[in-house]
Amino acid sequence: MTLTELRYIVAVARERHFGRAAEACFVSQPTLSVAIKKLEEELDVKIFERGGSEVSVTPLGEEIVRQAQSVLDQAGAIKEIAKRGKDPLAGALRLGIIYTIGPYLLPELVRHTIEKYPQMPLMLQENFTVKLLDMLRTGELDCAILADPFPDAGLATAPLYEEPFMVALPAGHALASRTSISAEELKAETMLLLGNGHCFRDHVLEVCPEFARFSSDAEGIRKSFEGSSLETIKHMVASGMGVTVVPRLSLPREPSPHLKFVPFSEPIPTRRVVLAWRRSFTRYEAIAALRNAIYACELDGVKRLS
Structure with missing residues (x-):
């Protein structure tokens, strides 16, 4: 599990669309889709329901996305703490x-x-x-x-x-x-x-x-x-x-x-x-x-x- 994969699932949850999420993350859609599939397999859960152009977050996925955002916030906090030491x-x-x-x-x-x-x-x-x-x-x-x-x-x-x-x-x-x-x-x-x-x-x-x-x-x-x-x-x-x-x-x-x-x-x-x-x-x-x-x-x- 990587911070990049967590950023991807947060983006998909926000956009409800793999293409728009990929654009927001500045990667190709296949790259984003493969990374999310890999994470789902690693966790052995389905985070997203995929149906045509519609993407929805599963109930368990909602919890995972919230925790992912918390992890990203904490990772960002580490950088901010380092910056605060300077200015x-x-x-x-x-x-x-x-x-x-x-x-x-x-x-x-x-x-x-x-x-x-x-x-x-x-x-x-x-x-x-x-x-x-x-x-x-x-x-x-x-x-x-x-x-x-x-x-x-x-x-x-x-x-x-x-x-x-x-x-x-x-x-x-x-x-x-x-x-x-x-x-x-x-x-x-x-x-x-x-x-x-x-x-x-x-x-x-x-x-x-x-x-x-x-x-x-x-x-x-x-x-x-x-x-x-x-x-x-x-x-x-x-x-x-x-x-x-x-x-x-x-x-x-x-x-x-x-x-x-x-x-x-x-x-x-x-x-x-x-x-x-x-x-x-x-x-x-x-x-x-x-x-x-x-x-x-x-x-x-x-x-x-x-």
Whole structure:
């Protein structure tokens, strides 16, 4: 049994496909398949069920893959311990971040990281929460910036900040001149939402649960539309197609002539943003450095959490 074989089975379990797993491991598919077959014969168990293009992990295989990932983490820890002896922050940090935070936090975060910790470049992965959690579990990421709540994956977490939500309206909208707006008042509006998979969509539906029905004849609702990103939705709002809810950090630095952003009235809905990492991850100094770089960002309008 070798670490290479363990990497192969973890890759197949993640990709559910031998070809994609081989690409991810930078080897040919026959090489990967032969190595996994050899491991199965050595252990005298079937790790994967192979059926046409579908690959599934057997119940016993699930346990083996989890243990394999643990072994790989420990092997990586040995290398990290050796690196820490020279420089605790040396080496890239693989950071995941959700779509509704990345565009607004990363520009400043990357700048601060380069200035403060040039020996620790950030390898960035922007994705949905579910995908980032999966990548954390399988060791593809070291840590991730996520919004609570998310499925408990046995991860270590540290709070970063609490971010209020705002209502985005066309500049000529009847509510645009208000100093605050209640969630109740949005019931009669055309709401523009992010598509399925975005956790911020779920946060908005908690604030305005009526829009979960997506019914054009539901009382107080004309219709709801979906967009692929917050920036796309803001353009739709500016053109007069409806209103939306956005996180505070997504507000532009310069006022827009076509958009108005109005706070919610009490109780103000918020989201809690955290940094998450595997408990087996040993670069504690890198996690602390990343948090320091995040706190060095301006984070206008949000409450930092210690």
